[in-house]
Amino acid sequence: DTEVTQTPKHLVMGMTNKKSLKCEQHMGHRAMYWYKQKAKKPPELMFVYSYEKLSINESVPSRFSPECPNSSLLNLHLHALQPEDSALYLCASSQGGGPYNEQFFGPGTRLTVL
Amino acid sequence: QKEVEQDPGPLSVPEGAIVSLNCTYSNSAFQYFMWYRQYSRKGPELLMYTYSSGNKEDGRFTAQVDKSSKYISLFIRDSQPSDSATYLCAMSAGSGNTPLVFGKGTRLSVIA
Numbered sequence: 001d002t003e004v005t006q007t008p009k010h011l012v013m014g015m016t017n018k019k020s021l022k023c024e025q026h027m028g029h030r031a032m033y034w035y036k037q038k039a040k041k042p043p044e045l046m047f048v049y050s051y052e053k054l055s056i057n058e059s060v061p062s063r064f065s066p067e068c069p070n071s072s073l074l075n076l077h078l079h080a081l082q083p084e085d086s087a088l089y090l091c092a093s094s095q096g097g098g099p100y101n102e103q104f105f106g107p108g109t110r111l112t113v114l
Numbered sequence: 115q116k117e118v119e120q121d122p123g124p125l126s127v128p129e130g131a132i133v134s135l136n137c138t139y140s141n142s143a144f145q146y147f148m149w150y151r152q153y154s155r156k157g158p159e160l161l162m163y164t165y166s167s168g169n170k171e172d173g174r175f176t177a178q179v180d181k182s183s184k185y186i187s188l189f190i191r192d193s194q195p196s197d198s199a200t201y202l203c204a205m206s207a208g209s210g211n212t213p214l215v216f217g218k219g220t221r222l223s224v225i226a
Contacts, residue, residue, distance in 0.1 A: 004157075040122075042202055042216035043158065056213065090157050101146055101212060103204075105157040 003027075004106035006091050012112045015081060021109045023074040023091030031096030032074040033103065034066060037088040043105075049074060050096055081113045117141050120203055120217025129226050133190040137203035137217045140184065144205040147179050148214070149188045152200045161201075162188065193224045 004025045013019050023032065031050045035043035048056035049068040063085075065077040074091055088110050092103040120137045127133055135149075145166050150158035162177040164170050164186075170177045176189040186205070190197055200221050204214040 006157075040219075042219055045213050048213065088155070088157075101206060101208070101214075102148060102160055102163045103214060104160060105150075107157045108155075110155065 004091055004093055004104050006089075006106035006109050008109055009107065010110045010112075012114065013078065013081065014114050015083075017081075018077070018079045020078065021076040021089055021091075021111075023076075023106055024072055025093040025104070025106075026072055027093060027104070028071075029093035029095055029104075030071060031094045031101075032068065033092040033094075034064075034074070034076050035090040035092065035105075037090055037108070043090055047076075078111075081111075083113050086111055086113045117215050118203065118205065118217045121220055122218050124221040124223060126223045126225060127193055129193060129195060129224055131193050131224070133193050133197070133222060133224075135188040135190075135201050135203075135220050135222070137186050137205075138184055139186075139205060139215075141207065141215075142181075142184065143207035144184075144215075145181075146206045146208075146212075147177070147186050148204040149175075149177055150202040150204060151197075152202060152219070154199075158202055195224050195226045198223045 007022045034046040037043045046060045047066045052068045067075040088108040090108045091106040094103045118139045147164045149162040152158040167181045174191045178187040200219040202219040203217040206212045
Protein backbone atom coordinates (compact mmCIF):
# COMPACT_ATOMS: atom_id res chain seq x y z
CA ASP A 1 0.00 0.00 0.00
CA THR A 2 1.67 3.21 -1.19
CA GLU A 3 -1.23 5.49 -0.36
CA VAL A 4 -1.18 8.84 1.31
CA THR A 5 -4.64 10.18 2.09
CA GLN A 6 -5.61 13.80 2.61
CA THR A 7 -8.79 15.41 3.88
CA PRO A 8 -10.67 17.45 2.93
CA LYS A 9 -10.34 17.37 -0.86
CA HIS A 10 -11.59 20.93 -1.16
CA LEU A 11 -11.75 23.73 1.38
CA VAL A 12 -13.11 27.25 1.10
CA MET A 13 -12.40 29.57 4.00
CA GLY A 14 -12.58 33.22 4.90
CA MET A 15 -9.60 35.21 6.06
CA THR A 16 -10.73 35.08 9.69
CA ASN A 17 -11.45 31.35 9.79
CA LYS A 18 -9.43 28.62 11.47
CA LYS A 19 -9.28 25.29 9.68
CA SER A 20 -7.06 22.21 9.55
CA LEU A 21 -5.79 19.95 6.79
CA LYS A 22 -5.15 16.31 7.60
CA CYS A 23 -2.80 13.74 6.11
CA GLU A 24 -2.40 10.06 6.90
CA GLN A 25 -0.10 7.26 5.73
CA HIS A 26 0.22 3.64 6.85
CA MET A 27 3.43 2.71 5.04
CA GLY A 28 5.57 2.95 8.17
CA HIS A 29 7.25 6.04 6.78
CA ARG A 30 9.04 8.22 9.32
CA ALA A 31 9.34 11.41 7.27
CA MET A 32 6.33 13.50 6.28
CA TYR A 33 6.14 16.71 4.28
CA TRP A 34 3.82 19.59 3.48
CA TYR A 35 4.09 21.26 0.09
CA LYS A 36 2.21 24.15 -1.50
CA GLN A 37 1.57 24.10 -5.24
CA LYS A 38 0.28 26.98 -7.32
CA ALA A 39 -1.17 26.43 -10.79
CA LYS A 40 1.42 25.42 -13.41
CA LYS A 41 4.22 25.52 -10.84
CA PRO A 42 6.15 22.70 -9.15
CA PRO A 43 5.46 21.87 -5.49
CA GLU A 44 7.18 24.17 -2.97
CA LEU A 45 8.37 22.61 0.25
CA MET A 46 6.87 24.08 3.43
CA PHE A 47 7.69 21.72 6.30
CA VAL A 48 9.45 18.42 6.93
CA TYR A 49 8.83 16.17 9.91
CA SER A 50 11.33 13.44 10.65
CA TYR A 51 10.51 10.89 13.34
CA GLU A 52 7.66 13.16 14.48
CA LYS A 53 9.94 16.16 15.00
CA LEU A 54 9.93 19.27 12.84
CA SER A 55 13.24 19.19 10.99
CA ILE A 56 12.72 21.77 8.24
CA ASN A 57 10.60 24.92 8.14
CA GLU A 58 11.11 26.77 4.87
CA SER A 59 10.43 30.20 6.39
CA VAL A 60 6.69 29.65 6.20
CA PRO A 61 4.48 32.40 7.72
CA SER A 62 3.14 31.62 11.19
CA ARG A 63 -0.43 31.56 9.90
CA PHE A 64 0.49 28.00 8.83
CA SER A 65 1.11 25.74 11.82
CA PRO A 66 2.09 22.09 11.31
CA GLU A 67 1.53 19.31 13.81
CA CYS A 68 2.59 15.66 13.81
CA PRO A 69 0.50 13.83 16.47
CA ASN A 70 2.07 10.45 15.63
CA SER A 71 4.12 8.74 12.96
CA SER A 72 1.10 8.19 10.69
CA LEU A 73 -0.60 11.57 10.93
CA LEU A 74 0.30 15.08 9.86
CA ASN A 75 -1.88 18.15 10.27
CA LEU A 76 -1.61 21.67 8.94
CA HIS A 77 -3.51 24.26 10.97
CA LEU A 78 -4.58 27.37 9.11
CA HIS A 79 -5.46 30.74 10.63
CA ALA A 80 -5.88 34.24 9.22
CA LEU A 81 -4.91 33.22 5.71
CA GLN A 82 -4.67 35.58 2.76
CA PRO A 83 -6.22 35.13 -0.69
CA GLU A 84 -2.72 34.52 -2.10
CA ASP A 85 -2.53 31.40 0.07
CA SER A 86 -5.09 29.75 -2.23
CA ALA A 87 -3.32 26.72 -3.72
CA LEU A 88 -3.16 22.92 -3.78
CA TYR A 89 -1.66 21.71 -0.49
CA LEU A 90 0.13 18.42 -0.85
CA CYS A 91 1.26 15.99 1.80
CA ALA A 92 4.01 13.46 1.10
CA SER A 93 5.85 10.78 3.02
CA SER A 94 9.09 8.84 2.66
CA GLN A 95 10.94 6.15 4.58
CA GLY A 96 12.95 8.81 6.40
CA GLY A 97 16.05 6.69 6.80
CA GLY A 98 18.43 4.47 4.89
CA PRO A 99 19.39 4.94 1.25
CA TYR A 100 15.93 5.52 -0.15
CA ASN A 101 14.00 8.77 -0.16
CA GLU A 102 11.25 8.35 -2.72
CA GLN A 103 8.45 10.61 -1.67
CA PHE A 104 4.87 9.48 -2.13
CA PHE A 105 2.30 12.24 -2.48
CA GLY A 106 -1.32 12.42 -1.48
CA PRO A 107 -4.03 13.78 -3.80
CA GLY A 108 -3.91 17.21 -2.19
CA THR A 109 -6.37 19.63 -0.63
CA ARG A 110 -7.47 22.44 -2.92
CA LEU A 111 -7.73 25.50 -0.71
CA THR A 112 -9.54 28.69 -1.65
CA VAL A 113 -9.25 31.71 0.64
CA LEU A 114 -11.92 34.36 0.11
CA GLN B 115 21.23 29.50 -13.09
CA LYS B 116 18.47 27.46 -11.47
CA GLU B 117 19.47 24.20 -9.81
CA VAL B 118 17.16 22.17 -12.05
CA GLU B 119 16.10 23.20 -15.55
CA GLN B 120 13.17 21.58 -17.31
CA ASP B 121 11.48 22.72 -20.52
CA PRO B 122 7.87 23.51 -19.56
CA GLY B 123 6.55 22.69 -23.03
CA PRO B 124 3.75 22.22 -23.85
CA LEU B 125 4.72 19.14 -25.83
CA SER B 126 2.14 17.64 -28.17
CA VAL B 127 2.67 14.24 -29.84
CA PRO B 128 0.50 11.74 -31.75
CA GLU B 129 -0.58 8.51 -30.10
CA GLY B 130 2.08 5.81 -30.42
CA ALA B 131 5.02 8.24 -30.56
CA ILE B 132 8.14 7.95 -28.44
CA VAL B 133 8.32 10.84 -26.01
CA SER B 134 11.57 12.19 -24.58
CA LEU B 135 11.47 14.41 -21.50
CA ASN B 136 14.63 15.94 -20.08
CA CYS B 137 16.08 17.84 -17.16
CA THR B 138 19.49 19.34 -16.59
CA TYR B 139 20.95 20.25 -13.24
CA SER B 140 23.90 22.14 -11.85
CA ASN B 141 24.47 20.57 -8.42
CA SER B 142 26.96 17.73 -8.79
CA ALA B 143 25.95 16.44 -5.34
CA PHE B 144 22.58 15.22 -6.65
CA GLN B 145 22.51 11.43 -6.71
CA TYR B 146 18.83 10.49 -6.31
CA PHE B 147 16.60 11.18 -9.30
CA MET B 148 12.85 10.84 -9.65
CA TRP B 149 10.17 11.39 -12.24
CA TYR B 150 6.63 12.22 -11.19
CA ARG B 151 3.48 12.34 -13.31
CA GLN B 152 0.79 14.79 -12.29
CA TYR B 153 -2.66 14.86 -13.78
CA SER B 154 -4.59 18.10 -13.67
CA ARG B 155 -5.74 18.99 -10.13
CA LYS B 156 -4.23 15.79 -8.65
CA GLY B 157 -1.17 15.02 -6.54
CA PRO B 158 2.11 13.94 -8.20
CA GLU B 159 2.49 10.20 -8.75
CA LEU B 160 5.96 8.66 -8.50
CA LEU B 161 6.85 7.02 -11.83
CA MET B 162 10.54 6.23 -11.68
CA TYR B 163 13.29 6.38 -9.07
CA THR B 164 16.97 6.09 -9.94
CA TYR B 165 20.08 6.21 -7.81
CA SER B 166 23.26 7.54 -9.44
CA SER B 167 23.92 6.97 -13.16
CA GLY B 168 22.41 4.40 -15.45
CA ASN B 169 19.14 3.27 -16.95
CA LYS B 170 15.98 1.91 -15.40
CA GLU B 171 13.05 0.46 -17.29
CA ASP B 172 9.48 -0.13 -16.16
CA GLY B 173 7.03 -1.13 -18.84
CA ARG B 174 6.77 1.66 -21.40
CA PHE B 175 8.91 4.00 -19.29
CA THR B 176 12.71 4.26 -19.27
CA ALA B 177 14.66 6.63 -17.05
CA GLN B 178 18.25 7.56 -17.86
CA VAL B 179 20.74 9.42 -15.72
CA ASP B 180 24.03 10.79 -17.04
CA LYS B 181 25.81 12.32 -14.08
CA SER B 182 28.85 13.32 -16.14
CA SER B 183 26.61 15.58 -18.24
CA LYS B 184 24.24 16.42 -15.36
CA TYR B 185 21.34 15.32 -17.55
CA ILE B 186 18.39 13.04 -16.91
CA SER B 187 15.75 11.76 -19.30
CA LEU B 188 12.43 9.96 -19.25
CA PHE B 189 11.37 8.06 -22.36
CA ILE B 190 7.79 6.96 -22.93
CA ARG B 191 7.29 4.35 -25.64
CA ASP B 192 4.00 3.80 -27.48
CA SER B 193 2.52 6.91 -25.88
CA GLN B 194 -1.19 6.86 -25.06
CA PRO B 195 -3.73 9.66 -24.55
CA SER B 196 -3.79 8.60 -20.88
CA ASP B 197 -0.14 9.70 -20.66
CA SER B 198 -1.29 13.32 -21.12
CA ALA B 199 -0.16 15.01 -17.91
CA THR B 200 2.58 17.19 -16.46
CA TYR B 201 5.87 15.36 -15.85
CA LEU B 202 8.08 16.66 -13.06
CA CYS B 203 11.68 15.70 -12.53
CA ALA B 204 12.97 15.83 -8.95
CA MET B 205 16.32 15.15 -7.40
CA SER B 206 18.19 15.28 -4.11
CA ALA B 207 21.71 15.09 -2.78
CA GLY B 208 21.00 12.80 0.14
CA SER B 209 18.85 10.01 1.39
CA GLY B 210 16.47 9.97 4.33
CA ASN B 211 14.42 13.15 4.44
CA THR B 212 16.67 15.32 2.29
CA PRO B 213 14.39 17.77 0.44
CA LEU B 214 13.73 17.26 -3.23
CA VAL B 215 14.48 19.93 -5.82
CA PHE B 216 11.86 19.92 -8.57
CA GLY B 217 11.99 21.00 -12.17
CA LYS B 218 9.17 23.24 -13.41
CA GLY B 219 7.40 20.32 -15.09
CA THR B 220 6.69 19.57 -18.77
CA ARG B 221 3.09 19.50 -19.97
CA LEU B 222 2.55 16.59 -22.37
CA SER B 223 -0.46 16.04 -24.60
CA VAL B 224 -0.82 12.78 -26.52
CA ILE B 225 -3.32 13.20 -29.34
CA ALA B 226 -5.42 10.21 -30.42
